[in-house]
Amino acid sequence: MPRILLFTQPGCLSCELMRIYLEARGVPFEERDINSSVEIRKSMTETYGSTETPTLVFLDREAHEVVTGFDPELLDQFLDPAPSSDSVPEI
Secondary structure, three states: OOOEEEEEOOOOHHHHHHHHHHHHOOOOOEEEEOOOOHHHHHHHHHHOOOOOOOEEEEOOOOOOEEEEOOOHHHHHHHHOOOOOOOOOOOO
8 A cells, every 4th residue: 555645724625525535445644734834834835746735645656646636536546556467367
């Protein structure tokens, strides 16, 4: 399972939906409230180039992959990658 950071802020409905989605899928994540410190906000904006919440960062990828907003179909692609052409189908 990838290591995931979730940047949120209070009162953000999309943040709550993201949290519910990840918990329902059993995906562990580390949540960071951007209103709790200037360093967390700077991390989201400067390190990961995002200016909106929720921002989800997949840390275990070759290059950190960043997803902004709540888009379940896109998240499914990140969390359930298509099998490689070398994989053997189950019988």
